[in-house]
Structure formats: C-alpha cells, structure tokens
Amino acid sequence: MAAELAEGRDLSPDLVVRLWWQAGNRDRAIDIARSRGAFATGILHLARVDADAARDLRRAWVHDRQAAADHVGAVEAAWPEETLRPLVVADIQAGIALGGPDAAYLFAYLTAFRPSEAACRTARALLSGSDAEGLVARARFGTAFAQLQCADPAADRAIATAGLRALVRDGGWALDKSTLDRVTKALSGRADPLAAADLPRPVRRRPQPQEEPLPVTAGPPGTAAVFDAAVLGGGAVLVACGDAGTFLLTRDGRVRARWDIPAHQLVVADHGGTALLVTHRESVSDVHRLDLVTRRARHWNSLRVHKILPSYDGGLLTALGEEGIVVFDVLADHPRVVWREMTDAGTILSVNRTPSSITALGLIPGPGGHLLQAWRWDLPTWTLRGRTPVESDETVVLHVLASGRVLSPHLHDDPVISTDGDVYSTVSAGIASVRGPAGDVMFRAVFPETDGQALGLRCHAGITTVFDHRGRVVAVDTHGDVQANLRVRTQ
Numbered sequence: 001m002a003a004e005l006a007e008g009r010d011l012s013p014d015l016v017v018r019l020w021w022q023a024g025n026r027d028r029a030i031d032i033a034r035s036r037g038a039f040a041t042g043i044l045h046l047a048r049v050d051a052d053a054a055r056d057l058r059r060a061w062v063h064d065r066q067a068a069a070d071h072v073g074a075v076e077a078a079w080p081e082e083t084l085r086p087l088v089v090a091d092i093q094a095g096i097a098l099g100g101p102d103a104a105y106l107f108a109y110l111t112a113f114r115p116s117e118a119a120c121r122t123a124r125a126l127l128s129g130s131d132a133e134g135l136v137a138r139a140r141f142g143t144a145f146a147q148l149q150c151a152d153p154a155a156d157r158a159i160a161t162a163g164l165r166a167l168v169r170d171g172g173w174a175l176d177k178s179t180l181d182r183v184t185k186a187l188s189g190r191a192d193p194l195a196a197a198d199l200p201r202p203v204r205r206r207p208q209p210q211e212e213p214l215p216v217t218a219g220p221p222g223t224a225a226v227f228d229a230a231v232l233g234g235g236a237v238l239v240a241c242g243d244a245g246t247f248l249l250t251r252d253g254r255v256r257a258r259w260d261i262p263a264h265q266l267v268v269a270d271h272g273g274t275a276l277l278v279t280h281r282e283s284v285s286d287v288h289r290l291d292l293v294t295r296r297a298r299h300w301n302s303l304r305v306h307k308i309l310p311s312y313d314g315g316l317l318t319a320l321g322e323e324g325i326v327v328f329d330v331l332a333d334h335p336r337v338v339w340r341e342m343t344d345a346g347t348i349l350s351v352n353r354t355p356s357s358i359t360a361l362g363l364i365p366g367p368g369g370h371l372l373q374a375w376r377w378d379l380p381t382w383t384l385r386g387r388t389p390v391e392s393d394e395t396v397v398l399h400v401l402a403s404g405r406v407l408s409p410h411l412h413d414d415p416v417i418s419t420d421g422d423v424y425s426t427v428s429a430g431i432a433s434v435r436g437p438a439g440d441v442m443f444r445a446v447f448p449e450t451d452g453q454a455l456g457l458r459c460h461a462g463i464t465t466v467f468d469h470r471g472r473v474v475a476v477d478t479h480g481d482v483q484a485n486l487r488v489r490t491q
Contacts, residue, residue, distance in 0.1 A: 017042035030060050035338040037380025055081055067331050068314030069273035069291055071095035072102050075109055094293045099234025104137035108144035115152040127162040138166050139173035146186040160190035171205030180204055215444040222471020222487035228266040231475035231484050233461035239488055240266050246277050253486035257295050261288050268460050269314040270355040278308055301335050309353045346370045350400040354421045361400045374406050418457040423464055425457050434464050443476040
C-alpha cells in the first residue's frame with residue numbers, strides 16, 4: 001500500500017523503487033528505476049534498511065545495463081560491490097574491443113582488477129607516450145585509475161607513478177581545477193614517494209585561441225545514397241543506405257560489415273554499443289536492434305509514430321506520437337510505453353536530445369489560445385527544468401537545440417539547415433558551417449554540387465558528422481581533426 005500511495009502521489013522515484021522492492025514487486029521497481037534513472041539513489045535508500053536487498057537491486061542494475069549493451073554503465077554499476085565485479089569482466093573486454101576513449105577508461109578497470117604483467121606493461125606504455133593523438137586515451141585511463149585501487153601494490157605504485165608523470169607532462173589533461181586536484185592527490189599518494197616529491201605540481205594548460213577553421217572538402221559522390229551516417233567513438237562509420245542496406249565502414253571507406261536490412265535512420269546509443277536501424281514505410285517505422293560488438297542484428301518491432309529521435313540511452317527510445325512525446329522500452333519484447341510528456345500540447349514542432357537533456361518546442365493551450373513554449377527536461381529523471389515562452393512570427397519555422405536555445409532559420413545571415421544535440425549547421429554557397437552551442441564555427445565542410453537542404457548532421461561521442469544523399473561523409477572531432485572523409489560505395 002505504501003508503494004502504491006508513493007507512486008500515485010508522484011513522490012521521488014528512489015523512494016518508490018525502495019518501497020516496491022521491499023514489497024516484493026521487483027519487476028515494478030526495476031521498471032521505475034529504468035524509466036526515471038533511479039537505480040543509484042534507490043540503492044542508497046535501500047542500503048539503509050537492508051544491505052542484501054540493496055546488493056540485489058545493484059545486480060539488477062548491472063543486468064539492465066548489460067541488456068542495453070552499455071558496457072561502461074555495467075562496469076560502473078557493479079564496481080562498488082566487490083562480489084559483482086566478476087560479472088562485468090566480459091563488459092570490460094567488449095568495451096575495449098569497441099575502441100575509442102571508453103576503451104582506455106575500461107582498460108584502467110581491467111588493469112586494477114586483474115593486474116597481469118602484460119596489462120601493467122601496456123598501461124605504463126600508454127602513460128609514457130607523448131603524442132597528441134594519445135592524449136585523450138591517457139587522460140581517460142589516468143583519471144579512471146586514480147579512483148581505483150589495483151590489486152597488486154607494486155603494480156599500483158608503478159602505474160600511479162607513470163600516471164603522475166603523464167599528468168605533469170600533458171599539462172593536466174585539460175581537466176577542470178577540482179578534478180585536476182583530486183586526480184593529482186590520488187596519484188601522488190600512491191606513486192613512488194621520491195618521484196612524487198621531485199615532480200612539479202601539474203599545471204593546467206590554457207587552450208590556445210583557435211584559428212579560423214579551414215574548410216574540409218568532400219570528395220566525389222559515391223555509388224550509394226546515404227540517408228543517415230554516424231562516426232563512432234572507435235573510428236568506425238555506420239551508414240544507412242536505404243534499401244541498399246546498412247554498412248559499417250572504416251575511416252577510408254572500406255567495408256567492415258554489411259547487413260541486408262533497409263535503413264533510413266540510425267538511432268545510436270549514447271554509449272556506442274548498440275544502434276537501432278529504422279526503416280520508414282508510410283506511417284510505420286520498422287526497427288531492428290544492432291549490437292556493434294557482436295555485429296548481430298535482430299528485428300525488434302514496428303512503431304506508428306511521427307518521428308523517432310536519433311539517439312537513445314540503449315534501453316529507452318524517445319519518439320513523437322499522436323499523444324505527445326512517448327518513451328518506449330527497447331529491451332522489452334513488445335513496444336511498451338514507460339513515459340509520456342506534453343500529452344496536452346496542441347502541436348509539437350521540434351524535439352532535440354542530448355544524453356543529459358531533452359528540449360521540445362510546442363504549442364501549449366492557454367488563456368486566449370495556444371502559446372509557443374520551449375520545454376526542457378533533465379535526463380534520465382525527466383525532471384522539468386523550464387517552460388520558456390517563445391515569441392515569433394507564425395510564418396517562421398523554428399529549430400530547437402537541446403541546450404534550450406531556440407534558433408530561427410535566419411538567426412545568422414545563412415539559414416539554419418539542421419540540428420543535432422548541441423550543434424547545428426548553416427549553409428551558404430555550398431559550404432556547411434557547423435556551429436557549437438555558443439554559435440561559434442567548429443568547422444566548415446564543402447560538398448560540391450549538393451543542395452544544402454540535402455545535408456544531414458550527426459553528433460556522437462564528440463565527433464560531428466556531415467553527409468549528403470550522394471554518398472559523401474565528412475566527420476571532424478572537437479579538436480578540429482578530420483576523423484573521416486569518404487565516399488560510400490556498395491561494391
């Protein structure tokens with residue numbers, strides 16, 4: 001009864017999760033924990049009254065993240081409970097196989113948990129590097145290792161010493177001051193005392209002013225139409241080519257894998273472990289789920305919705321339906337709505353998502369007629385943070401950024417063509433200028449002989465991808481380095 005009352009009165013999700021778990025309805029507790037992001041806080045509440053029950057809820061959290069192929073999430077969920085760590089060794093290995101910055105992060109967990117001679121040697125070699133390309137990997141490994149404790153004291157001291165040297169050499173790994181202080185203190189306390197005493201204190205290097213970015217010119221058209229594309233954190237390029245199928249390419253365009261699954265849209269998980277392949281057929285969208293580690297694809301379901309957002313957390317998919325914003329449980333066998341928002345809106349004009357928030361622009365019923373408002377929620381709790389009135393001419397089409405800013409097509413001299421997350425693009429004379437949240441130009445991409453309206457935009461894992469329907473893909477990371485410039489060919 002307490003659980004029913006708490007849920008009916010919309011009390012805090014962590015309290016509801018604890019009460020349902022104690023009442024024995026664990027499925028309901030897990031559903032609420034997943035849909036409201038309340039696993040961590042629910043465990044804290046439960047631990048105060050029943051440590052064994054809290055451990056069981058944590059195990060359920062690990063299984064949920066494993067089902068979503070969120071390898072980093074599974075490891076982080078399990079790690080505070082030492083008895084659960086063996087459950088996520090396979091997740092560590094799978095995350096390393098995916099590559100990208102998360103591979104170095106998970107390698108720190110593997111080294112701490114199983115400090116074999118080969119793992120420790122590889123860790124020291126990684127931290128001893130001085131190349132700019134390995135800076136992100138060193139930072140991810142070092143910050144993760146600083147919060148872990150290696151099972152071998154000798155290996156822990158050697159790796160902590162190498163990490164402290166790397167932190168000084170790399171200018172603080174571009175960490176903010178509080179994080180830099182915390183990491184420095186943790187590594188200094190575990191490093192060789194003489195080395196820690198001799199090394200200067202790490203000083204954060206201030207970023208140099210960026211010069212005007214040089215345009216990246218796309219090559220000649222490919223032989224396949226590209227409906228959607230995303231460069232993943234490990235460097236692979238996932239491309240949806242409509243009825244021609246779906247391709248996983250290398251950065252230079254060679255085919256790693258191919259699936260004979262028609263796809264017009266990619267919905268990429270924030271963690272990069274899975275993607276949904278969406279085929280749009282009139283009023284129905286057919287959805288397949290692709291595991292990017294095993295490269296196995298299986299049909300999930302068909303949905304009758306107006307629009308599916310291009311990213312998700314690996315388990316919960318957000319879409320626009322007849323009754324506003326709906327959230328589906330992708331891990332369920334059949335489409336199951338676990339959350340709804342803006343059900344009373346007259347019209348929802350635009351929705352945009354980042355891993356931490358969702359922003360929607362809609363016409364909301366009010367006194368004297370409908371009011372144009374921008375709503376913003378925090379994820380994964382779906383906590384409403386703002387309902388901002390928007391004044392505009394009804395003839396102007398608006399686009400919304402997940403940062404909460406509303407852009408009109410004529411915010412700049414050039415029209416806004418497309419948005420994704422916190423980035424958007426403007427096009428003039430065949431040159432697409434990709435801009436960040438503050439409106440500054442991140443890079444420019446030139447697509448000869450392409451209508452600017454046909455350009456697509458995607459932002460994932462710090463890499464922004466621009467593509468056109470003629471089979472050309474250009475991707476640049478946050479440092480301005482070109483990650484891909486290829487043409488898609490079916491043969």
